[in-house]
Amino acid sequence: MKFTVSKNDLYQSLQKVSKVTPVRSTLPILSCILMTTKKDSLCLRSTDLEITMETYCNADIIEEGSIAVPGRIILDIAAELPETDLTFFIKDETIEIKTPLGGEYKIAGRSSSEFSAAPLIDDSTTILFSAEKFQRIVDKTIFSVSHNEMRGALNGVLFQFSKNQLRGVATDGHKLVQLTYENFKNNTLERDIIIPVKFLNVSVSNLQKTGDVRFKVGKNHVMLETEESIIYTRIIEERFPDYESVIPIKNPNKVLVDIDDFLSSVKRISIFANKNTHQIALTFSENKVILSAEDIETASTAKEELPIIYEGEPMTIGYNAEYLKDVFRHLDGDKAKIYLNTPLSAGLFYPEEQKEEEHLLILLMPIRL
Template sequence: ENASSVNLTASVLAEAINKTIFAVSNDELRPAMTGVYCQLSSQHFTFVATDAHKLVRYRRLDAKAASTTAFILPKKALTLLKSALPVDDVNVAIEYNNTSAFFKFGNINLVCRLIDERYPDYEAVIPVNNPNKLHIDRLAFLGSLSRVAIYANKTTHQVRLKITGSELHISSEDIDFANEAHERLNCQYEGEDIEIGFNARFLIEMLKNLSSEEVVLEMSTPNRAGLLLPQGGDENEDVLMLVMPVMLNSYA
């Protein structure tokens, strides 16, 4: 009762789930973050997921609702929904009330209970002034990180990005096993030279979940979050991925 509804194509919904679900938290002490936050408005449709180390905001400009609302969908329900969605552009009707969401397509009705929690103010953690911008080929960056990460500390997975001019140096070390790795990539860079540390697993996961040829990594200072943004692609899609840095050891 008192249900509102919105319509999405199956392919758009699948893309929204795929782009966000990997960033959902498994921390049961923060139940709001164990689901994907859905915001519907007359301007756009937004899916958000975060585990406090990384955050994804997936926004569709071609999907709109009559009224503004927001709810949290559990990860398990979205995983089930994703596997049930058809590959073609079938229309999916999403109905929701204060306690549940209903997904209807073809002859399938999927009902899921919403997570009854307040979602953190994610907009507040997205940095706005990021003068340092690294433009790089996504697959080259992904390949280099994947190789260098093998030699990183197995607990922190820390990699160091050092950007000087148009060169990106990626390095890692594991002092316990006397391992280290260094790679150098050409890039396009605007801003001051910077040295910043990230968890390689998070960056790799994000790059794998993007599909554009080129990405931009926007940064401000080594202790503030970095933003990973795809370049080009679908104009109705607005994808923002945020990753928290890790503190670098100063002796390296």
């Protein structure tokens, strides 16, 4: 196996695929990147067994072949080299890289047969939709995904494809985000799929900002194609909780707040909140909200008052300040609407003005004070 490749092309491609390479793994092969020659290009593939990513870079193929290369070393040497042509000679499992300046670098690779094959996606349905929408769903929902690896369905974002609608939902059981696009033109795919968070992160960083993304959805896998790369992942095959039933309908108490003012106030107050529970209290009454926190352990308290528009009975409700900050960071526009029922039921947060064809709702469960 022998090929020549531009250092810059190779380095860019390596950077992309190495995002999938697991940081720590008990399987040494997973820390490798598979290089396979194609007609006029070199295919690079990495996998963590859940996600697989393939990308191509232009190369001058002299002799065909396939080899697994230690990812870290190849990435490091590529980073340190100036732009030049690199020639790879692979014999048995030894990789030798030569530069025109006379540099010679040798490392031991692994047989390509150790590398797991790319998932086969059969019976797949292809759906095209705007990269912007995909990106926005990921941006808005991903903070709500559960980080507890044991939570199955909650470790991903639920994408609901239906006839006229696309919706992304994420929740960790304490907060929930739901972003809906109406008038979604879709004749091919009506299905709910839960997509793992890592896939979404890797995809978004590889995506062009405009145009369409092409999703190929199979039975167990989903595949995203961009111009240079293909990313596959296993779908989380678990039942997403019935989130619609927990969104309260009757919410007699209505708040309108300025997002920036409120967020900065929460940031200040949260400094004085208990460092383990992060709890802060919001006391709503006619035209004002009092934000307060108290930490007995450090004997600290804080209180601020903000003007708001409030319709409803006076009430006090507790929230985890970290969650509350997250919620407000994800609301667009100047003002936010908050709909409340009781101090123990979910609070509903909306931007005052929704974007066109879009509906964003964030749900946050309170803390009983």
